[in-house]
Amino acid sequence: MYGSVRARMRDDATAEDVVAEAFYKAAKAFDSFDPSRAKFSTWVTTIARNCMISHFRKERPTASLEDAPQDAYMVQGGQSDVDDMLLVKQLLACLDDFERDVVAFKYRDGLRNVDIARELDMNESTVSTVLARALAKMRSHAAKSASQF
Numbered sequence: 001m002y003g004s005v006r007a008r009m010r011d012d013a014t015a016e017d018v019v020a021e022a023f024y025k026a027a028k029a030f031d032s033f034d035p036s037r038a039k040f041s042t043w044v045t046t047i048a049r050n051c052m053i054s055h056f057r058k059e060r061p062t063a064s065l066e067d068a069p070q071d072a073y074m075v076q077g078g079q080s081d082v083d084d085m086l087l088v089k090q091l092l093a094c095l096d097d098f099e100r101d102v103v104a105f106k107y108r109d110g111l112r113n114v115d116i117a118r119e120l121d122m123n124e125s126t127v128s129t130v131l132a133r134a135l136a137k138m139r140s141h142a143a144k145s146a147s148q149f
Helices: 002-008 012-028 040-059 079-093 097-108 113-120 124-147
Strands: none
Touching: 002 012, 002 040, 012 040, 040 113, 079 124, 097 113, 097 124, 113 124
């Protein structure tokens, strides 16, 4: 779990804090763990993911927009890059959390399927299947969106 958290955090100390918080929360809520619903590793990984999300929410800057320099409002790379980013966000939104995590491991983190499988304690062919279905879902969503215009 530490490797997964560390890949998303800026430094070792922050990753260690998030993992420690995840294990603390898991120990505190251990009575609520139901092995018929998920593997223990999946349950703890979900807790760790939620701890990372909480960390990033707390870390958000709270400066006023008026304090930002004028060039902060400039779009880098042009409108097509912004449109591409919006499309990617829309396509990722059509996936469930698990599919989004697997896609992030593959395309954002650059992990191989075998590494994703090891990280999520699952079979490599299952990772391939999840990725294929997620990409098909995103293609279908993109095709529906394109046909509306």
